[in-house]
Amino acid sequence: MEPIPAGVYSMGDNNSANENEKPAHKVEIDAFWMGTHEVTWDLFQSFLYKDYEKSKQTEGAIPAEVDAVTRPTKPYLDMTFGFGKEGFPALAMTHYNAIQYCKWLYVRTGVFYRLPTEAEWEYACRAGSTDTYFFGNDVSKLGEYAWYESNSDQKTNTVGKKKPNAFGLYDILGNVSEWTYDQYHADYYKQFEGKTVKNPVAVPTELYPHAVRGGAFSSSASDLRSAARGASDPIWKQLDPQMPKSNWWFPEAPFVGLRVVRPLNPPSHNEIMAYYDKAPIEDF
Numbered sequence: 129m130e131p132i133p134a135g136v137y138s139m140g141d142n143n144s145a146n147e148n149e150k151p152a153h154k155v156e157i158d159a160f161w162m163g164t165h166e167v168t169w170d171l172f173q174s175f176l177y178k179d180y181e182k183s184k185q186t187e188g189a190i191p192a193e194v195d196a197v198t199r200p201t202k203p204y205l206d207m208t209f210g211f212g213k214e215g216f217p218a219l220a221m222t223h224y225n226a227i228q229y230c231k232w233l234y235v236r237t238g239v240f241y242r243l244p245t246e247a248e249w250e251y252a253c254r255a256g257s258t259d260t261y262f263f264g265n266d267v268s269k270l271g272e273y274a275w276y277e278s279n280s281d282q283k284t285n286t287v288g289k290k291k292p293n294a295f296g297l298y299d300i301l302g303n304v305s306e307w308t309y310d311q312y313h314a315d316y317y318k319q320f321e322g323k324t325v326k327n328p329v330a331v332p333t334e335l336y337p338h339a340v341r342g343g344a345f346s347s348s349a350s351d352l353r354s355a356a357r358g359a360s361d362p363i364w365k366q367l368d369p370q371m372p373k374s375n376w377w378f379p380e381a382p383f384v385g386l387r388v389v390r391p392l393n394p395p396s397h398n399e400i401m402a403y404y405d406k407a408p409i410e411d412f
Contacts, residue, residue: 129161130296141355148314154324159392165287172218175232200376209382215286217385225376226386231404240394243309245329255294262293274302280345301352304385305340312339312359335409344383375408
């Protein structure tokens with residue numbers, strides 16, 4: 129985890145061609161820690177497969193409270209999509225799956241981990257920069273920091289091979305897009321015009337869409353801009369043969385993953401469990 133200091137920044141981009149990034153507005157963010165890397169299969173599969181977790185347990189049995197955490201259904205496809213596993217980002221989990229992974233971490237460690245809010249994500253990505261990218265405005269340098277359509281060979285790559293941003297975050301642009309907690313609203317910024325808002329979050333209440341950030345190995349340079357916003361789409365499950373469709377996997381989204389955060393001042397246990405224990409919304 130990398131420490132992300134509290135601060136105020138300008139979220140969005142008034143010069144963008146995309147109206148969903150306007151208006152740029154001041155946002156105050158509390159301090160938190162953020163994962164140095166995107167969560168890799170090395171970590172995620174202990175949550176995914178109970179037997180795998182047992183094989184890695186060095187002392188005694190898995191604690192009962194950990195064993196009781198609901199785990200994903202085993203996917204009917206190879207969710208690595210042939211890209212690689214050790215050191216590669218975990219892929220194609222739903223928003224609900226990503227939050228349940230955070231719950232498993234909490235029960236495992238006693239530390240509250242969660243998804244970043246969209247505002248936290250952009251603040252961490254910018255790392256003090258006001259430019260198009262955290263490294264400046266010269267798009268020709270993007271390949272030094274990110275895997276994207278021009279250099280990825282259309283697949284994910286092992287994390288940490290490119291240069292980090294000023295906060296020490298690797299692959300914050302490219303490789304896989306990253307879940308945020310927020311519901312995606314195209315006009316969400318309009319309510320904050322001319323204001324300074326503290327720790328904003330669009331609390332999710334619907335299955336689609338949720339905000340994703342950072343672009344992926346298949347994304348254009350424009351979609352890797354610090355202000356660029358993405359959104360989940362039901363087409364990511366179009367070929368899922370199950371009825372109802374899986375709460376856990378997006379079989380057509382090998383480009384989405386996650387990075388966790390840990391707030392400096394965690395909420396109460398009851399508030400934490402309320403965050404984790406929202407029932408999944410069935411997808412027909």
